Amino acid sequence: xxxxxxxxxxxxxxxxxxxxxxxxxxxxxxxxxxxxxxxxxxxxxxxxxxxxxxxxxxxxxxxxxxxxxxxxxxxxxxxxxxxxxxxxxxxxxxxxxxxxxxxxxxxxxxxxxxxxxxxxxxxxxxxxxxxxxxxxxxxxxxxxxxxxxxxxxxxxxxxxxxxxxxxxxxxxxxxxxxxxxxxxxxxxxxxxxxxxxxxxxxxxxxxxxxxxxxxxxxxxxxxxxxxxxxxxxxxxxxxxxxxxxxxxxxxxxxxxxxxxxxxxxxxxxxxx
Amino acid sequence: xxxxxxxxxxxxxxxxxxxxxxxxxxxxxxxxxxxxxxxxxxxxxxxxxxxxxxxxxxxxxxxxxxxxxxxxxxxxxxxxxxxxxxxxxxxxxxxxxxxxxxxxxxxxxxxxxxxxxxxxxxxxxxxxxxxxxxxxxxxxxxxxxxxxxxxxxxxxxxxxxxxxxxxxxxxxxxxxxxxxxxxxxxxxxxxxxxxxxxxxxxxxxxxxxxxxxxxxxxxxxxxxxxxxxxxxxxxxxxxxxxxxxxxxxxxxxxxxxxxxxxxxxxxxxxxxxxxxxxxxxxxxxxxxxxxxxxxxxxxxxxxxxxxxxxxxxxxxxxxxxxxxxxxxxxxxxxxxxxxxxxxxxxxx
Numbered sequence: 001x002x003x004x005x006x007x008x009x010x011x012x013x014x015x016x017x018x019x020x021x022x023x024x025x026x027x028x029x030x031x032x033x034x035x036x037x038x039x040x041x042x043x044x045x046x047x048x049x050x051x052x053x054x055x056x057x058x059x060x061x062x063x064x065x066x067x068x069x070x071x072x073x074x075x076x077x078x079x080x081x082x083x084x085x086x087x088x089x090x091x092x093x094x095x096x097x098x099x100x101x102x103x104x105x106x107x108x109x110x111x112x113x114x115x116x117x118x119x120x121x122x123x124x125x126x127x128x129x130x131x132x133x134x135x136x137x138x139x140x141x142x143x144x145x146x147x148x149x150x151x152x153x154x155x156x157x158x159x160x161x162x163x164x165x166x167x168x169x170x171x172x173x174x175x176x177x178x179x180x181x182x183x184x185x186x187x188x189x190x191x192x193x194x195x196x197x198x199x200x201x202x203x204x205x206x207x208x209x210x211x212x213x214x215x216x217x218x219x220x221x222x223x224x225x226x227x228x229x230x231x232x233x234x235x236x237x238x239x240x241x242x243x244x245x246x247x248x249x250x251x252x253x254x255x256x257x258x259x260x261x262x263x264x265x266x267x268x269x270x271x272x
Numbered sequence: 273x274x275x276x277x278x279x280x281x282x283x284x285x286x287x288x289x290x291x292x293x294x295x296x297x298x299x300x301x302x303x304x305x306x307x308x309x310x311x312x313x314x315x316x317x318x319x320x321x322x323x324x325x326x327x328x329x330x331x332x333x334x335x336x337x338x339x340x341x342x343x344x345x346x347x348x349x350x351x352x353x354x355x356x357x358x359x360x361x362x363x364x365x366x367x368x369x370x371x372x373x374x375x376x377x378x379x380x381x382x383x384x385x386x387x388x389x390x391x392x393x394x395x396x397x398x399x400x401x402x403x404x405x406x407x408x409x410x411x412x413x414x415x416x417x418x419x420x421x422x423x424x425x426x427x428x429x430x431x432x433x434x435x436x437x438x439x440x441x442x443x444x445x446x447x448x449x450x451x452x453x454x455x456x457x458x459x460x461x462x463x464x465x466x467x468x469x470x471x472x473x474x475x476x477x478x479x480x481x482x483x484x485x486x487x488x489x490x491x492x493x494x495x496x497x498x499x500x501x502x503x504x505x506x507x508x509x510x511x512x513x514x515x516x517x518x519x520x521x522x523x524x525x526x527x528x529x530x531x532x533x534x535x536x537x538x539x540x541x542x543x544x545x546x547x548x549x550x551x552x553x554x555x556x557x558x559x560x561x562x563x564x565x566x567x568x569x570x571x572x573x574x575x576x577x578x579x580x581x582x583x584x585x586x587x588x589x590x591x592x593x594x595x596x597x598x599x600x601x602x603x604x605x606x607x608x609x610x611x612x613x614x615x616x617x618x619x620x
Contacts, residue, residue, distance in 0.1 A: 053513050079515030086513075092505040094560035103503055107515030113499025113563070159514070 005066055005162040006030050007052070007082075007195050012061035014044075014051050021047045022058075023219045029195045031162065034186070036210035036227075037199040040240055043216040045199040049167045052197065053084045065163065079107035082163035083156035087171060088148035093141020097132055097151050098123065100140055104158030123158050130154040130184055146177030153181060157188060164188075166198045170205060178202070182209045203231055207254035215239055231255045286558045290571035294350070297578035301346040302338060304582060306590055309334055344477045348539060349581045349595070350574035351480065353546055355487045355536035357573020358566050359529040360547020361554070362494045365501040365562055366525045367430045370552070371610060374533040375544035376436060378416045378443035383530070383537040385446040385453075386412025392453050402482040409534035410486075416442050417530055432611075447542075479539035490532030491570060497525055498562035505560070543596045545603020546573050546580075552610065 007029045014022040022044045029035045037045045050056045052063050054070065063070045065081050073081070083104065091100075104126075105119040115123075127133045130150050140148055149169055156164060166185065170178040186209055189196055200206060206213055206227060213230040215223045217239045223230045233246050236257060243260040303314050313330055317338045320327055327335065356374060363372040363379070374380045390408030423438035424430055500521045503511045508518045536543075550572045554565055577595065580602070584593040 050509070055509050055512060075512050075517050076515040079513060084510070084513040086510055090507070092560060094555065095502075095505065096559075099502070099561060100506075103506070103514060106499070106503055109499075111499075112496060113502070 004031055004193075005081075005195055007163050007197070008064045009048075009052065010062050010064065012048070012051060012058045012063070014047055014056055015059050021219050022051065024061075025216070025219075025221050026061075027197075027214055027221070027224065029163075029197055031193045031195045032189060033211040034189055034196040034198055034209060036206040036213045037197060037216060038201070038203060038206055038213060039216035039222075042218075044219045045216055046167055047219075048216070049084070049165050049197065049199050053082060053165055054078050076107050079159065079161070081161055082165055083159035083161045085149075085152050085156045085164070085166040085169050087168055088145060088152055091140050091148060091152075094139055096137050096139055097143070097154075098127070098136045100151050101126060101132070101154045101158050104155035104160075107159065122160060126154045126158045129188070130157065131180075144177075146173050146180070149173060149177065149181055150184070153184060162193075162195060164194045164196045166196065166200075168199050168201060170200060170202060178205065185209070203236070203257045207231055207249070207256065208252070228253065228255055231257060283564075286554075286564065286568055287571070290568055290575065294571055294575045294578075297575045297582070298346055298350065301349065301578045301582050302342045304586060305337070305342055307333075307337055309338065314338070340477075341475055344480050345475070346578060346581075348480050348483065349577050351483055351487050352536040352540040352543065353550075353573035353575065353577025354491070354570035355483075355532045355573070356543060356546040356577070357550040357554075357569035357571075358491050358494055359532040359536075360573070361551035361562070361565050361569040362497075362501065362525055362529040362532075363547070364551055365504060365565075366522060366529070367435065368505065368507070369430055369432055369435055371432050371436060371548070371607070373545065373548035374529070374537075375443075375542065375547065376607070377439035378420050378441075378446065379413045379530060379533050380537050380542050380544070381443040381446040381450070382416025383409035383413035383534040384542050385450045386410065386415075386534070387538045388450045388453050392456075399478055399481060402478055403485075406483060406486045406531075406535040406538045409538045410531050412446070413530040413534040413537075414527070416446060417526055483535045483539050486535035487532055490528045490535065491566075493524065493528035494532065495563075495566050497521060497528070498566050501525070501562040501566075541594065541596060543577070543599050545599045545607065546577055548610070549603055549606050550576050552606075 009025060009027045012022055012025045013020060025044075025048065027035065037048060039045055047056065051058055052070075054073075054075065057071070070078055070081070101123050102115055102119065105115060105123065106113065109115060109119060127136055130153060132147075132150060132154055135143065135147060140151055143151065153166075153169065156166075164185070169181050169185075173181065182205060185196065185198070188194055198210065210227055212225060213223075213227050214221060215230050215235060222239055223235050231246075232255070233244060236242075236244050245258045245260055247256040247258065248254075249256055299318070302318065303309070303311070309317070313334060316325055316327065317330065317334065319325055360373050363374060363377065364370055366372070367377075387405050387409040389412070390405045420435070420438045420442050421430070423442070424434040426434060500511075500516055503514050503516050504518070504521070506514075511521075512518045533547075551565065551569045554568045554572050558564055558568055577599070580598040581595045584595045584598045587593055587598075
């Protein structure tokens with residue numbers, strides 16, 4: 001599929017009602033890599049995703065794909081560059097899985113939304129890839145949270161874009177579905193060379209599935225780099241205001257983070 | 273069937289069934305009336321519309337009753353029902369609220385006010401004059417829908433409570449103004465009252481021709497935006513991320529739905545609940561795909577209003593009830609049932 005895109009954020013500043021939520025954030029994501037966006041609640045992860053996807057306009061800075069300024073693009077053009085996997089909340093329950101995934105073809109279809117043979121082919125492939133084939137004609141209201149989240153991933157994959165943004169896709173999911181979603185994401189990255197920006201809370205999943213990590217604190221980029229460089233005791237304690245223990249993964253060179261059970265809650269209260 | 277065989281969004285069955293029901297409703301609407309017309313003559317009088325038949329042995333009075341009075345009335349009712357059904361479906365999709373209905377959210381009352389202002393300035397008598405009325409109604413409808421939308425919006429969503437409250441308040445205000453204007457033209461009092469309650473007050477083909485172009489064009493615009501409506505069901509943010517120019521789409525939907533409603537209200541008065549009951553029934557029967565839901569709601573709306581109109585004419589015959597009274601009697605309990613259900617779950 002598409003190869004060789006670079007998504008770059010240059011000195012992004014975003015403000016709501018004059019209050020800065022993102023301050024001077026610069027990041028680069030290349031095809032074939034997963035950049036995890038972590039940080040405490042309210043650090044600006046969702047804001048960053050919404051800015052990159054064009055819902056919010058930065059007050060300063062630009063979002064570029066291969067030197068092309070996304071601010072100049074219409075929603076359709078932008079939707080051909082990037083797809084978003086939002087959290088599965090308040091989905092219209094009577095839509096079927098198939099219909100929902102087909103909506104991912106919207107930017108490629110005409111204005112009337114008539115699917116062509118090619119669209120049907122792609123939707124079929126995506127349904128197989130995301131293991132949703134058996135559920136294709138079920139209504140999404142009947143599905144579990146994990147299945148609904150997979151439907152949204154499938155819809156984004158059907159959009160067939162070089163860039164994929166995920167906004168906490170594993171929140172509220174059980175272990176099995178967390179792993180399934182992230183594995184599917186990882187497979188697609190390897191096979192199709194997507195550039196992925198993944199906002200996520202679980203730091204242990206980050207060390208397993210992300211190539212690089214950006215740690216966002218209070219709208220600023222505190223640290224960015226390889227998981228082992230960013231997810232250190234010092235950085236985490238500084239960002240989250242809680243004492244943690246770091247363990248080595250039994251098989252991989254990935255740090256596992258465990259909050260100290262007797263950690264003082266004073267600083268947590270201060271941060272939130 | 274392969275599990276992912278493309279679900280055809282278009283299937284003929286619902287159209288056939290609804291079309292059949294509509295044909296029956298049309299036939300009975302024309303066949304039933306104050307003057308008894310023998311069935312064999314009735315059939316010939318209808319067949320002559322499509323076949324070259326010799327009707328020289330049929331009394332001209334019958335011909336006038338059927339071709340000049342009942343048929344245009346039935347077609348006006350069908351058009352009105354189609355307009356209310358499809359615009360109801362569109363408003364529900366646009367506001368993502370199952371209780372949005374042109375009557376409940378005040379658009380119909382606003383359209384009525386606009387129409388009455390146009391009518392009060394001078395009762396026009398040419399077709400061109402009559403065609404101004406829906407435009408004035410359109411203005412009134414747009415004004416109300418923007419006011420209600422602004423009043424009801426909480427952050428990014430449009431909760432049922434605020435939508436209905438704003439709708440009721442704005443609607444009451446518009447209706448009061450309408451009554452005021454109408455009561456000042458005394459000779460028209462009965463006619464005006466009947467119109468307010470949803471009674472068609474004009475005979476003949478003029479209202480049909482005056483309403484038809486607006487309803488047709490409004491419906492076609494809505495239908496062309498039905499894929500957009502589908503995407504919008506996932507919320508405005510996701511719609512934009514899927515490549516929809518949301519603000520432009522919303523504007524187009526509001527303009528088209530309001531035009532359709534306005535044309536219907538101009539000549540048939542304030543008829544509630546058709547735009548609520550019909551899209552709901554169609555959604556339950558045939559699913560939520562707007563590419564199907566819009567045309568089916570139009571067919572179903574035409575059918576439902578014809579039946580309501582039939583009931584209104586025979587219930588207290590020879591007295592004719594305003595059809596809005598019948599739709600409200602059937603629709604208000606339905607609305608309450610829906611409200612109860614919506615409390616527990618989002619019903620679509």
